[in-house]
Amino acid sequence: MMMKNQLIALFLGAVLLGVPAGMAAKKHDKPSDVKDVKEVKEAITGQAPAVLWREPTDIASRNLLLGPGGEQHQPRGTFTFVEEDLEGTNPKFVVQDHDGVKWKVKLGSEARPETVASRLVWAVGYFANEDFFVPDLQVANMQHLKRGNNLVSRDGTVHDVRLKRYLEGEKKIGTWEWAQNPFVGSRELDGLKVLMAVINGWDLKDVNNAVYLEKHGRDSQDAELVYMISDLGASFGTTGLNRTHKISKGNLQSYENSKFIKSATPESVNFYVPSRAALIDIANPKEYTRRLHLEWIGKNIPRDHVKWLGQLFGQLTPDQIRDAFRAAGYSPQEVDEFAQVVLGRIAELNNL
Numbered sequence: 001m002m003m004k005n006q007l008i009a010l011f012l013g014a015v016l017l018g019v020p021a022g023m024a025a026k027k028h029d030k031p032s033d034v035k036d037v038k039e040v041k042e043a044i045t046g047q048a049p050a051v052l053w054r055e056p057t058d059i060a061s062r063n064l065l066l067g068p069g070g071e072q073h074q075p076r077g078t079f080t081f082v083e084e085d086l087e088g089t090n091p092k093f094v095v096q097d098h099d100g101v102k103w104k105v106k107l108g109s110e111a112r113p114e115t116v117a118s119r120l121v122w123a124v125g126y127f128a129n130e131d132f133f134v135p136d137l138q139v140a141n142m143q144h145l146k147r148g149n150n151l152v153s154r155d156g157t158v159h160d161v162r163l164k165r166y167l168e169g170e171k172k173i174g175t176w177e178w179a180q181n182p183f184v185g186s187r188e189l190d191g192l193k194v195l196m197a198v199i200n201g202w203d204l205k206d207v208n209n210a211v212y213l214e215k216h217g218r219d220s221q222d223a224e225l226v227y228m229i230s231d232l233g234a235s236f237g238t239t240g241l242n243r244t245h246k247i248s249k250g251n252l253q254s255y256e257n258s259k260f261i262k263s264a265t266p267e268s269v270n271f272y273v274p275s276r277a278a279l280i281d282i283a284n285p286k287e288y289t290r291r292l293h294l295e296w297i298g299k300n301i302p303r304d305h306v307k308w309l310g311q312l313f314g315q316l317t318p319d320q321i322r323d324a325f326r327a328a329g330y331s332p333q334e335v336d337e338f339a340q341v342v343l344g345r346i347a348e349l350n351n352l
Contacts, residue, residue, distance in 0.1 A: 113237070117232035127226050129164045
């Protein structure tokens, strides 16, 4: 039986590898040419301006221990169960604190790496959710979960979780595609691709990208459409989907042993992230095919756009980078070793 399964997997792999990219990728392929970026932007955004990145004037002083939420928005007090969230692959549920603020609790292997990633993304001017890592969270009126119930203690305590704060005046209105968005060809979008390579953020499916309508006042003219990667949990591990989440997400050994820059020319740079899924995943043809045609995201990035992102990252101090990992509850040794990999990659970008 095992030999039969292996032969089936190999056959499926041969079929998938033989499928022309244009047939399998369809609309997710990288566009060969965008004739009028302004026209695309107006069609997508309507009246509200679209933003992907905002220049940070205080990179060297940003607090990466607290992240974009800062001291004021840290989770405090008591939390009460509201409902389970069955979207995505990780167990999640919503709670409400004593001030009436709602939070989404994520359990499992993504809690730590997502906390770190949100801080590094925010540090260099991109938008990120207000994520906090909580080692022990007790939830009142905790209900039985369809997913992840084995991670909940009898008294309603969950361990090593990520809390994402729901912000007033912010509403998710949809998702955006890497291949079709208002920023195609810009250094800001290319910089985001490089950033994902730095942190080994490999799960770059379009569904993980969110567009938020943010209102900054009563006047509709103050609204803007914020583009961000809303799921950053698959980071700081391997360069692509692997056989277990333990290996592919928040795994120091995987991160240290992974490759970063694949090749470089005077004009462009190719990265290993995102890489295709491990061969063992050929047994899941749909997922393997999806990963196979994400590779273009990390390829042919203009060299000057790569260096731009490297210069932004270069303004961070080693202590700031270590703080991002401290915020996720990693041990002191892990903090230092994760930070060394990040610092090494930043140096590689700036040495191009």
